[in-house]
Amino acid sequence: MRDGLVEVLDSRLAVQARLSHGMPVLEIEAPRLGEVVRVLRDELGFDMLLDVTAVDWPGQAPRFELVWHFFATRDCQRLRLKTRVPEEAPEVDSLVAWYGAAAFMERECHDMFGIRFRGNADLRPILLYEGFVGHPLRKDYDKHHEQPLVPYRDSAPQGRQGGQP
Amino acid sequence: MNGPVVSPIANPVRSAIAPSRDDDGRLVVNIGPSHPATHGTVQIITELDGEKVLRADVHCGYLHRGFEKECEAHTWHNLIPYVDRLNYCSALINDFAYCGAVETMMGIELTPRTRMLRTLLSEYSRIADHVTCIAAGLMELGAMTAFLYLMTLRDYIYEHLADLTGARVTYSYGRIGGLARDLPAGWLKRLDEVLDEYETYIGRIHGLVDRNRIFIDRMRRVGVLTREQAISYGCTGPMLRSTGVARDIRKDTPYLAYADLDFEVPTGILGDNYDRYVVRMREMDESVHMIRQCVDLLPEGPINVDDPRCVLPEKTLVYREIESLINHFKLIIDGPRVPAGEVYYSQEGANGELGFYLVSTGEGQPWRVHCRAPSFVHMGVTHLMLQGGQLADVVPTFGSINMIGGECDR
Numbered sequence: 001m002r003d004g005l006v007e008v009l010d011s012r013l014a015v016q017a018r019l020s021h022g023m024p025v026l027e028i029e030a031p032r033l034g035e036v037v038r039v040l041r042d043e044l045g046f047d048m049l050l051d052v053t054a055v056d057w058p059g060q061a062p063r064f065e066l067v068w069h070f071f072a073t074r075d076c077q078r079l080r081l082k083t084r085v086p087e088e089a090p091e092v093d094s095l096v097a098w099y100g101a102a103a104f105m106e107r108e109c110h111d112m113f114g115i116r117f118r119g120n121a122d123l124r125p126i127l128l129y130e131g132f133v134g135h136p137l138r139k140d141y142d143k144h145h146e147q148p149l150v151p152y153r154d155s156a157p158q159g160r161q162g163g164q165p
Numbered sequence: 166m167n168g169p170v171v172s173p174i175a176n177p178v179r180s181a182i183a184p185s186r187d188d189d190g191r192l193v194v195n196i197g198p199s200h201p202a203t204h205g206t207v208q209i210i211t212e213l214d215g216e217k218v219l220r221a222d223v224h225c226g227y228l229h230r231g232f233e234k235e236c237e238a239h240t241w242h243n244l245i246p247y248v249d250r251l252n253y254c255s256a257l258i259n260d261f262a263y264c265g266a267v268e269t270m271m272g273i274e275l276t277p278r279t280r281m282l283r284t285l286l287s288e289y290s291r292i293a294d295h296v297t298c299i300a301a302g303l304m305e306l307g308a309m310t311a312f313l314y315l316m317t318l319r320d321y322i323y324e325h326l327a328d329l330t331g332a333r334v335t336y337s338y339g340r341i342g343g344l345a346r347d348l349p350a351g352w353l354k355r356l357d358e359v360l361d362e363y364e365t366y367i368g369r370i371h372g373l374v375d376r377n378r379i380f381i382d383r384m385r386r387v388g389v390l391t392r393e394q395a396i397s398y399g400c401t402g403p404m405l406r407s408t409g410v411a412r413d414i415r416k417d418t419p420y421l422a423y424a425d426l427d428f429e430v431p432t433g434i435l436g437d438n439y440d441r442y443v444v445r446m447r448e449m450d451e452s453v454h455m456i457r458q459c460v461d462l463l464p465e466g467p468i469n470v471d472d473p474r475c476v477l478p479e480k481t482l483v484y485r486e487i488e489s490l491i492n493h494f495k496l497i498i499d500g501p502r503v504p505a506g507e508v509y510y511s512q513e514g515a516n517g518e519l520g521f522y523l524v525s526t527g528e529g530q531p532w533r534v535h536c537r538a539p540s541f542v543h544m545g546v547t548h549l550m551l552q553g554g555q556l557a558d559v560v561p562t563f564g565s566i567n568m569i570g571g572e573c574d575r
Binding site: 136 | 176177178179181224225226229231233234235238269270394396397398399410412417418506507508509510511518520522524532533535537541542544545546574575
């Protein structure tokens with residue numbers, strides 16, 4: 001890990017970074033996202049957004065954990081940023097103004113978890129299809145639930161019933 | 166006739182580009198998802214002025230099969246066949262990246278022989294993957310001979326990997342803590358022959374293509390990606406390196422045995438289709454160079470670590486002693502116990518950074534598996550590479566990105 005990164009994060013952002021398998025991890029409050037990411041990108045050189053995803057923890061409050069991974073092309077430093085958003089208002093600021101990659105990744109996260117990214121104007125389905133109901137990677141979405149766009153044929157003599165698992 | 170009532174199928178995609186009208190001087194053309202030039206199921210909606218692409222709206226997801234959801238319902242070991250089917254052109258790299266992520270969580274140190282073998286097989290897969298990309302790209306430009314040469318070479322590799330793993334494409338060869346089996350007799354001798362064939366066939370491709378006027382006209386300054394765009398849009402692998410950024414996980418933060426190997430990181434200058442072609446060709450040469458070093462350095466010894474948390478006991482012991490029998494059943498039924506926590510682990514896949522973000526609650530099944538798929542990230546920048554070009558350039562540009570549907574759509 002880059003020398004002094006933890007100290008800079010501590011003094012500049014007043015967040016305590018911990019190491020997880022060699023990667024610094026920052027946990028912040030959701031409203032601070034924009035401020036933190038600006039420092040990460042403009043002052044600490046994290047110029048690449050590698051990944052955006054979420055983890056569902058039903059029964060915990062706040063329920064959804066959002067996870068970003070950043071990379072600094074200058075010195076190959078990596079960093080994980082995490083925050084939590086509640087089930088009632090799964091909303092967080094979009095990073096699309098700073099990282100082009102956020103556009104597609106946030107669309108996927110919106111598909112799968114129903115997280116709304118404020119400022120991302122294009123949250124159309126990307127891996128799912130238009131009209132898909134629900135968010136499949138939430139733990140309460142049944143894996144066997146089917147939503148076929150094209151109805152199953154039941155012309156076979158003992159054909160299976162459409163939509164039944 | 167009382168046939169089934171056919172209802173119109175809802176359009177699965179809402180285009181960002183409004184349909185063209187007779188009087189607005191533009192034309193909206195839909196390409197794919199089932200189109201020979203999209204070799205993969207991707208849909209590109211283009212807005213044209215004449216033959217110039219004004220805007221492009223790229224849609225993926227037609228191959229989405231709920232990989233991440235499915236992973237949450239299986240033991241850590243049972244996911245290996247699934248990760249094979251992400252980037253099916255270089256399935257071994259997926260195996261090793263996934264296993265590497267789980268091993269990081271479990272704190273497992275691989276045996277020296279497995280470390281070297283995984284390195285060797287990763288580079289071998291990289292050649293197969295790059296060959297596929299270049300072959301398909303050339304075929305779409307009409308270079309059928311080059312395509313057949315490259316497919317011949319790829320088939321040598323597939324057949325050779327089938328000797329090792331029992332399968333041509335999806336190998337399920339990685340294991341948490343090791344590999345499925347050791348090399349069969351004579352495998353390294355055949356490897357040497359295949360690498361000789363590589364030099365013959367790739368030499369022919371260089372002769373056919375490199376200075377071919379048609380090829381250069383279709384590739385040079387087409388599909389240009391700037392360095393700033395590549396970084397902002399999270400491009401990795403040959404896409405990023407073609408713009409001149411020499412970032413390669415194998416070099417920057419070496420994993421497996423890459424620290425022991427001598428190799429270069431080829432880069433491009435312009436970030437156009439031609440540079441991506443050259444970077445891939447040069448990378449394959451480096452891979453051959455690395456494979457030969459791996460063969461020389463390959464140590465003897467066991468391939469699986471001695472760790473009952475994840476490695477199945479010897480079959481003879483399972484039949485003879487109760488502890489091994491219980492261990493075997495526990496590993497099969499409950500799965501390996503991975504300590505609670507999270508990890509992001511990435512390897513340099515053929516297309517770029519292939520990362521796995523895993524979350525464990527200490528059970529035999531993962532709580533969350535997320536794959537950072539380079540193809541998906543690259544689809545997010547594709548529209549920029551297409552806009553401003555010709556409609557015909559969509560085909561070679563898309564081909565040079567090497568989008569793999571299984572990995573992109575998961």
